[in-house]
Amino acid sequence: MLDFLLEPFALGFMRRALAGCLALSVSAPPLGVFLVLRRMSLMSDVLQHGVLPGIAVGAIAAGLSVWAMGLGGVVAGLAVAVVAGWLARRTGGREDSQLAGMYLLALAAGVALISARHSLDLTHILFGNVLAVDDAALFGMAGVATVTLPVLALIWRPLVLESLDPGFMAATAGKGGLWHLLFLVLVVLCVVSGFVALGTLMSVGLMMLPAIAARHWSDSLAGQVRVSVLVACLSSVGGLILSYNLDIPAGPAIVLFAGGLWVLSLLTGPRDSLWRQAIPDA
């Protein structure tokens, strides 16, 4: 049993992957909590697909350089965020069908671009490859976490107010859009930073599933953020152990683990869980 748990981390590349995933586990879930509260869960899907064409273009232009792919992903992600924001304003919040259209288009374009270059492995880009977590990827993940947390701390109060009551924010401070944009920049950075280890399709899993699970454990925003980080760290460790022992890609393994914790939270958490709804006074 102990071997099952510890053996994976005797290997250098697994320890690297763990360090990177833990960095992402600290930075991404707090953003996920805000995405859930702002009812923008769909936006994370759009962004994870939206970064794909950028990553593909980066890879085509500069080979398998993490920095080139990362830069391409960030540029594409920001462009998608801006267009989605514009659509949201134009449609008065009923943008979900346009968002669905955008992410399908982006996914198809990304897959087409990657497939056109036979040197690129589509599975690795979509679902991650822990073997590919080199120094550059690790620095990227740690660097994004280092930037994300202080910036989130600085914009915390305006972001809370803008999430709770955007109308009030617009009426009093008038800079709601700025905080919203900064927040989206952080989301894009986190999605892109996770793609080497987890893949573009799975890196959002570590952002959203812990955040959705945390709703069932705490009444306070800070409490939900803490729980989400804990769930993400557990998922990173547990998922990597599963990935090594069962020989499945790290991205799906970590997301499956996080999904399991979410289902557990949904069933048994102290707040709004199915158990609570069945026995309200327990």
Place this chain on the structure above:
Amino acid sequence: MLPVGRRGLGTVITLDNITLRHGNRLVLTGLSGRFESGSQTALIGANGSGKTTLLRAIAGLHPLAGGRIDWDGFHRRDIALLAQGSHLDRSFPITCRDVVALAATRLGPFRSIGKDKLAATRAALERVDLGEMENRPIQALSAGQFQRVLFARTIVQDARLILLDEPFTAVDAATTQVLLSVIQDWHAQGRTVIAVLHDMELVREHFPHTLLLSGQTGHWNAMPDPGLQAA
């Protein structure tokens, strides 16, 4: 009671031949008049007559299709708009105290909420009889209690012009009395209050001035035809 604003209270709002559209629909046209400093005015009229649109225009949040509004030289910060609370996400994990405190100060990356602002927050919650609920999450509140929280938030904004959009909708009689007494405080302090209201009895009793919107224009100090109101 909160300290009054630095530049003296109240303000004159002058509407000069304004026209308002909501989307493609013409809502109001050729409306002129003044809200005097320290006045307390009820904005009345049928649904769709443009009350909320006019309130938002006075707050500077809805563009004018024509004419102009003179705010007597003061800033957006001096205006508090209490929109209809139903738009707010009541499942948001936040306490009553934090909802109020977030409005007590201008927000920015390097601004904190000081002790004086927290004291003002506590005083405002006590003023609406929610002193003991400050640490409760808002989702545990009834509709009436939640409206009291929004009033406490409006109190800490310490604004010279206070705009209220249907403040008594979905609240019980006891809460209405508490909220009315807060409005009377504001009036006594010389702040200008404009409220969208539906309950004509309440308007007659408590609001010395009215602006009735009907037929795409406004009628100052008029009341709706009782026959029409019943329909």
